[in-house]
Amino acid sequence: MKKIRLKLLEFICCPDCHSELSLTEKITEELIQEGHLYCNKCKDYYPIIDGIPILFKAKYLTGSRFKESFEKSGTYWTDLNAKLYENFRAKLVTRLFGGNIFTYDYVKDAIEPTANLLDIQKGDTILDIACGTGLLTRPLARRVGDSGNIVGLDISFDMLRYAKKYAERDGLYNIDLIKGNAEYLPYKNDYFNGVASSGIFPSDLNPSKTLDKMYRVLKKGGKLSLGAGVQCKYQGLKIRLVRKILDILTKIFNMRIKWIKQDELVRLVETAGFKNVQYLHLDGILCIVKGKK
Ligand SMILES: C[S@@+](CC[C@H](N)C(=O)[O-])C[C@H]1O[C@@H](n2cnc3c(N)ncnc32)[C@H](O)[C@@H]1O
Numbered sequence: 457m458k459k460i461r462l463k464l465l466e467f468i469c470c471p472d473c474h475s476e477l478s479l480t481e482k483i484t485e486e487l488i489q490e491g492h493l494y495c496n497k498c499k500d501y502y503p504i505i506d507g508i509p510i511l512f513k514a515k516y517l518t519g520s521r522f523k524e525s526f527e528k529s530g531t532y533w534t535d536l537n538a539k540l541y542e543n544f545r546a547k548l549v550t551r552l553f554g555g556n557i558f559t560y561d562y563v564k565d566a567i568e569p570t571a572n573l574l575d576i577q578k579g580d581t582i583l584d585i586a587c588g589t590g591l592l593t594r595p596l597a598r599r600v601g602d603s604g605n606i607v608g609l610d611i612s613f614d615m616l617r618y619a620k621k622y623a624e625r626d627g628l629y630n631i632d633l634i635k636g637n638a639e640y641l642p643y644k645n646d647y648f649n650g651v652a653s654s655g656i657f658p659s660d661l662n663p664s665k666t667l668d669k670m671y672r673v674l675k676k677g678g679k680l681s682l683g684a685g686v687q688c689k690y691q692g693l694k695i696r697l698v699r700k701i702l703d704i705l706t707k708i709f710n711m712r713i714k715w716i717k718q719d720e721l722v723r724l725v726e727t728a729g730f731k732n733v734q735y736l737h738l739d740g741i742l743c744i745v746k747g748k749k
């Protein structure tokens with residue numbers, strides 16, 4: 457699993473001009489670990505490091521508050537964050553913003569329902585955007601089976617390194633990981649059977665730009681399942697308090713976290729072109745929005 461599978465070349469493209477990419481090295485085996493992908497139109501090279509194609513350009517980071525840390529590591533989701541993510545950070549944050557502070561289980565209560573809503577068939581190809589360390593990627597990989605394929609995209613190389621490690625630990629070999637930006641998806645149009653994402657909002661991403669790209673890469677009839685945190689109508693005292701604290705921290709650290717209102721997220725998903733859009737409240741601020749192309 458350290459290597460990329462050549463099947464990837466069927467559906468990845470240059471994030472800038474959407475032209476096909478070719479491998480610069482002559483490949484004799486099915487898999488490659490290090491090398492370069494080349495866009496003939498832009499005359500640009502994209503490296504493959506540890507089997508992870510870096511389909512990403514520094515110019516996408518213009519204006520980011522985190523430019524400095526981005527330049528060093530690609531994101532502020534750095535190694536320490538990645539190391540602590542599954543056993544500590546994801547649990548803590550979702551217990552604060554989700555349901556019961558002692559019993560809320562992010563995987564069982566939020567991730568599994570997000571995966572279920574895609575109605576996955578064996579053999580499907582599903583894209584997991586902002587896959588992080590793979591909390592959603594791995595349940596998706598189990599559902600599509602060996603004949604299927606999950607593509608995990610994240611901006612953080614450190615998060616992806618852990619995603620790879622955990623997938624190997626669980627014996628899942630149907631996952632391809634790519635470093636890229638959700639606003640500049642490096643995939644061809646109308647390709648995936650489903651697009652999933654969890655924990656992508658609230659963030660500093662432009663929601664309508666991101667949703668437009670999700671729509672573009674989905675096949676006609678393909679499904680979207682988007683797990684997110686929103687400003688919803690069911691906010692208890694604990695959540696209002698946690699949000700106040702977070703607002704203060706966001707100001708102090710000058711972070712660009714944009715909160716989206718529940719109705720606004722639904723409207724944005726519809727505006728991107730999705731049909732049959734439904735909002736499902738999970739617990740606390742957590743919800744899933746589903747739709748169909
Ligand atoms: C809260 S984590 C969610 C990870 C995983 N989906 C989960 O539910 O556990 C948010 C992830 O979004 C990624 N991310 C942030 N901005 C991104 C962008 N512009 N493009 C792709 N991924 C991004 C971060 O690197 C991080 O891994």
Ligand SMILES: [Zn+2]
Pocket residue numbers: 470471472473474475495496497498499500
């Ligand atoms: Zn190009």
